[in-house]
Amino acid sequence: MNHDALLREAIQLSMEKMLAGEGGPFGAVVARGGEIVGRGWNQVTSSLDPTAHAEIVAIREACRRLGSFSLEGCEIYSSCEPCPMCLAAIHWARLDRIHYAATRDDAAAAGFDDSRLYDQLVLPPAARELPMVQSLRDEALPAMDAWRAKADRVEY
Amino acid sequence: MNHDALLREAIQLSMEKMLAGEGGPFGAVVARGGEIVGRGWNQVTSSLDPTAHAEIVAIREACRRLGSFSLEGCEIYSSCEPCPMCLAAIHWARLDRIHYAATRDDAAAAGFDDSRLYDQLVLPPAARELPMVQSLRDEALPAMDAWRAKADRVEY
Numbered sequence: 268m269n270h271d272a273l274l275r276e277a278i279q280l281s282m283e284k285m286l287a288g289e290g291g292p293f294g295a296v297v298a299r300g301g302e303i304v305g306r307g308w309n310q311v312t313s314s315l316d317p318t319a320h321a322e323i324v325a326i327r328e329a330c331r332r333l334g335s336f337s338l339e340g341c342e343i344y345s346s347c348e349p350c351p352m353c354l355a356a357i358h359w360a361r362l363d364r365i366h367y368a369a370t371r372d373d374a375a376a377a378g379f380d381d382s383r384l385y386d387q388l389v390l391p392p393a394a395r396e397l398p399m400v401q402s403l404r405d406e407a408l409p410a411m412d413a414w415r416a417k418a419d420r421v422e423y
Numbered sequence: 424m425n426h427d428a429l430l431r432e433a434i435q436l437s438m439e440k441m442l443a444g445e446g447g448p449f450g451a452v453v454a455r456g457g458e459i460v461g462r463g464w465n466q467v468t469s470s471l472d473p474t475a476h477a478e479i480v481a482i483r484e485a486c487r488r489l490g491s492f493s494l495e496g497c498e499i500y501s502s503c504e505p506c507p508m509c510l511a512a513i514h515w516a517r518l519d520r521i522h523y524a525a526t527r528d529d530a531a532a533a534g535f536d537d538s539r540l541y542d543q544l545v546l547p548p549a550a551r552e553l554p555m556v557q558s559l560r561d562e563a564l565p566a567m568d569a570w571r572a573k574a575d576r577v578e579y
Contacts, residue, residue, distance in 0.1 A: 356473065358540055368559045402522070403434065423446070
């Protein structure tokens with residue numbers, strides 16, 4: 268499948284699964300060499316999981332299918348520009364490239380918080396709407412040190 | 424349990440589960456009124472899931488246990504400042520407050536990408552390291568319109 272066909276598959280999922288009551292109007296596919304290895308659609312309200320965005324679901328399925336926590340060599344196709352959670356997940360999954368159709372502003376116009384979230388993330392922690400409180404840093408550092416000292420650690 | 428005790432529980436998970444080979448040195452708990460409703464630790468390499476960060480795992484468990492996609496009224500305690508993926512997930516989960524111990528710089532010093540990711544997210548899509556390609560926007564908008572027109576949609 269070429270890029271357009273893969274993006275259309277994501278768009279089709281965004282409509283079909285939303286109409287079926289699975290969640291918001293978002294679909295995504297992960298592909299390697301033009302072959303789909305993971306499909307996802309928003310399932311926040313149907314699976315009672317606020318992290319079950321289309322891209323996250325597609326990434327998790329692709330990783331299960333490929334037996335790896337890295338999707339290097341794969342690309343993701345999303346019906347809409349990924350929200351910050353999904354964009355960061357795409358980084359962590361080491362995907363090569365993102366293809367998307369609608370934008371964060373289109374999502375905002377449909378009632379989703381993506382655009383506001385992007386604005387919040389650039390603020391320093393103390394300036395964000397969501398209160399963030401730091402303490403006990405000294406007690407958390409030994410785990411970081413132990414990680415660096417762990418000879419058999421699997422990096423990711 | 425008070426705030427310090429809850430944060431210490433997250434810190435203990437960060438050490439214990441990392442030493443057990445589950446993944447990176449990160450732990451988190453979600454609590455409501457001082458009672459733990461979800462526990463999480465990094466399981467990226469053990470579960471082959473790049474999205475299985477401590478906070479995401481804790482949020483998913485709390486939602487399962489409470490039977491809701493909203494964690495309004497709950498707070499999250501993380502052994503380390505959340506990465507952008509987890510921070511956005513915390514927003515989507517409607518958590519009231521974040522308590523954390525180590526910082527993004529501590530994570531960076533231990534070899535994790537969090538800090539670079541925060542830098543990337545503030546850039547416009549075209550300026551990011553990860554290539555982003557937009558197309559077919561017109562084909563994606565009907566699903567957004569259909570969502571707005573859906574009388575029985577469940578908002579989240």
